[in-house]
Amino acid sequence: MIIKGKVLRVLPDDTNTDEIISGKYKYDVLDIGKLAVHTFEAIDPSFYRDAKKNPGSILVAGKNFGCGSSREQAPRVLQECDISCIVAESFARIFYRNSFNVGLPIVECKGISAHVDKEDELEIDLDGGKIRNLTKGYELSFKPIPDFMQNLLQAGGIMSYLRKSGGYE
Amino acid sequence: MGKTMAEKILSRKCGRDVEPGELVVCEVDMTFAHDGTMPLAIQQMKSELGTTKVFDSSKVAGFCDHASPSPSSHISNVHTMMREFARENCIDFYENGDGICHQIVLERYAAPYKVIVGADSHTCTHGVVGAFATGMGSTDVGAIMVYGKTWFKVPESMKIEVDGELGEWVTSKDLFLSVVGDIKADGATYMSMEFLGKCIDDMEVEQRATLTNMAIEAGAKLGLCKADEKVEKFLTEYGREDEFEELYPDDDAEYLTEIFIDAQDIEPMIAYPHRVDNVAPAYEFKGMHIDQVCIGSCTNGRLSDLEIAAQILDGEEVCKDTRLVVYPASRSVFIKAVGRGIIEKLLEAGAAVCAPGCGFCIGRTVALGDGEKALSTQNRNFKGRMGNENAEIYLSSVPTAAASALYGEIVDPREVL
Numbered sequence: 001m002i003i004k005g006k007v008l009r010v011l012p013d014d015t016n017t018d019e020i021i022s023g024k025y026k027y028d029v030l031d032i033g034k035l036a037v038h039t040f041e042a043i044d045p046s047f048y049r050d051a052k053k054n055p056g057s058i059l060v061a062g063k064n065f066g067c068g069s070s071r072e073q074a075p076r077v078l079q080e081c082d083i084s085c086i087v088a089e090s091f092a093r094i095f096y097r098n099s100f101n102v103g104l105p106i107v108e109c110k111g112i113s114a115h116v117d118k119e120d121e122l123e124i125d126l127d128g129g130k131i132r133n134l135t136k137g138y139e140l141s142f143k144p145i146p147d148f149m150q151n152l153l154q155a156g157g158i159m160s161y162l163r164k165s166g167g168y169e
Numbered sequence: 170m171g172k173t174m175a176e177k178i179l180s181r182k183c184g185r186d187v188e189p190g191e192l193v194v195c196e197v198d199m200t201f202a203h204d205g206t207m208p209l210a211i212q213q214m215k216s217e218l219g220t221t222k223v224f225d226s227s228k229v230a231g232f233c234d235h236a237s238p239s240p241s242s243h244i245s246n247v248h249t250m251m252r253e254f255a256r257e258n259c260i261d262f263y264e265n266g267d268g269i270c271h272q273i274v275l276e277r278y279a280a281p282y283k284v285i286v287g288a289d290s291h292t293c294t295h296g297v298v299g300a301f302a303t304g305m306g307s308t309d310v311g312a313i314m315v316y317g318k319t320w321f322k323v324p325e326s327m328k329i330e331v332d333g334e335l336g337e338w339v340t341s342k343d344l345f346l347s348v349v350g351d352i353k354a355d356g357a358t359y360m361s362m363e364f365l366g367k368c369i370d371d372m373e374v375e376q377r378a379t380l381t382n383m384a385i386e387a388g389a390k391l392g393l394c395k396a397d398e399k400v401e402k403f404l405t406e407y408g409r410e411d412e413f414e415e416l417y418p419d420d421d422a423e424y425l426t427e428i429f430i431d432a433q434d435i436e437p438m439i440a441y442p443h444r445v446d447n448v449a450p451a452y453e454f455k456g457m458h459i460d461q462v463c464i465g466s467c468t469n470g471r472l473s474d475l476e477i478a479a480q481i482l483d484g485e486e487v488c489k490d491t492r493l494v495v496y497p498a499s500r501s502v503f504i505k506a507v508g509r510g511i512i513e514k515l516l517e518a519g520a521a522v523c524a525p526g527c528g529f530c531i532g533r534t535v536a537l538g539d540g541e542k543a544l545s546t547q548n549r550n551f552k553g554r555m556g557n558e559n560a561e562i563y564l565s566s567v568p569t570a571a572a573s574a575l576y577g578e579i580v581d582p583r584e585v586l
Binding site: 014016018019022023024029042043063067068069071072073093094097098101102146148157162163167168 | 288319
């Protein structure tokens with residue numbers, strides 16, 4: 001799978017799931033489309049509007065992206081904002097798992113945040129483990145995503161994977 | 170090669186020796202979700218798998234705890250949907266006021282060698298009795314509710330060995346805050362954090378549970394303590410002594426990282442806004458006015474926590490410029506606290522004692538005002554967490570919180586008590 005898009009934001013280390021989508025909304029709003037309007041609201045009020053204006057954008061982040069709560073609404077609202085991929089130095093465990101479960105491609109790539117600016121155009125080769133910065137003209141490598149996780153993405157998430165394979169065996 | 174506690178549990182579950190890094194599929198002994206995560210799990214089961222039937226009613230539970238008693242009509246409708254699901258499936262369902270999922274799971278379900286998956290990040294709490302317990306998202310838990318299984322990456326393990334004794338008014342909360350301040354919020358990512366050493370051996374299960382509860386704040390997948398005689402005593406207290414079994418790491422277990430701490434070096438600590446790993450000793454914040462003090466949560470809302478708060482507040486009055494709210498972690502904790510006169514002391518000191526639940530921690534049932542500062546015994550201080558992004562949250566132990574409520578400002582409990 002190859003993903004190509006412009007970088008919408010470069011986010012700091014330890015961006016947590018409360019910042020991605022506040023707990024004050026997730027209990028009232030079950031419709032992800034309506035919930036997504038509040039994505040990053042407290043720290044970046046124009047995020048939703050900018051993301052919707054630039055569908056297919058990529059997010060770049062520092063270490064431990066998605067730490068905190070297990071709320072799966074976090075990767076789901078980012079998907080709903082038409083984010084095509086998140087590249088971070090590292091991800092928190094539950095966010096990492098949730099993203100594959102909902103079919104949102106994410107990539108761990110050491111050194112990425114030092115090499116990317118907002119609006120750079122990136123080409124991400126998920127199978128080959130390469131990120132090309134087309135704006136700045138260089139390439140970074142990452143450890144390819146394990147086969148099982150790639151299968152989840154190709155199926156469109158854990159539920160369609162399980163439906164197709166009839167369970168875990 | 171010896172095994173860590175996490176490796177021992179998964180090896181038994183898989184019927185073979187498993188190694189860190191490998192992916193395994195195994196059966197789940199207990200799974201649960203709450204009002205923040207269960208609606209999405211049910212929705213996913215229905216729309217993606219075409220079923221709302223759980224694999225085994227005795228192994229699934231639901232909880233109204235994060236927004237309960239319901240503060241809005243929307244949430245009441247969410248609770249109604251959960252009740253219908255629970256009724257159809259004959260699963261255990263915990264209502265408004267029954268308490269926080271993690272306290273109830275600890276009292277009624279968690280046991281050594283059980284694999285427990287909850288749709289809440291603080292599910293790692295249950296490693297305190299030797300369970301392999303971890304948090305996942307709603308979809309993962311929805312899939313477990315249908316298939317009774319899930320996949321795991323066998324985690325690497327980190328040993329936190331604590332020797333010596335904690336000083337007066339210093340608690341396991343201070344110990345964890347000090348650890349996360351050192352290793353930071355991603356210091357144990359994907360690992361099993363195993364708490365060992367004499368200081369941990371001396372603690373009761375309730376104090377140890379603060380450590381395993383907060384393991385996620387360092388990124389860990391699990392927080393584990395030995396299943397020893399203290400765990401046996403705890404299970405016996407809840408009529409579940411037959412579920413006890415010893416669990417220890419092997420002497421030659423291989424830990425990826427080992428941290429050694431002398432408990433005497435630990436001081437009362439504060440985590441300041443807006444990160445749990447922003448940590449400094451309480452005396453550095455001396456004199457900082459606090460608008461609201463909160464005692465409760467899955468981290469520090471247990472009987473021994475309320476008992477120590479009552480001991481500090483007994484015969485005293487909360488500062489008139491500060492509110493104190495107290496949330497017992499469960500109905501059982503609340504009843505025992507009433508029976509021992511703890512609640513009376515808290516009420517007489519001026520506390521608002523509320524129904525068991527955890528809505529205050531995420532700003533669902535109590536919210537802070539603009540520019541306000543809260544000192545809470547909960548586990549997270551992220552921006553906006555208590556319902557207002559223009560407020561500040563400081564985290565501390567129960568003694569620091571209770572003593573600070575008396576003065577209306579952050580104090581080091583050792584200096585004033």
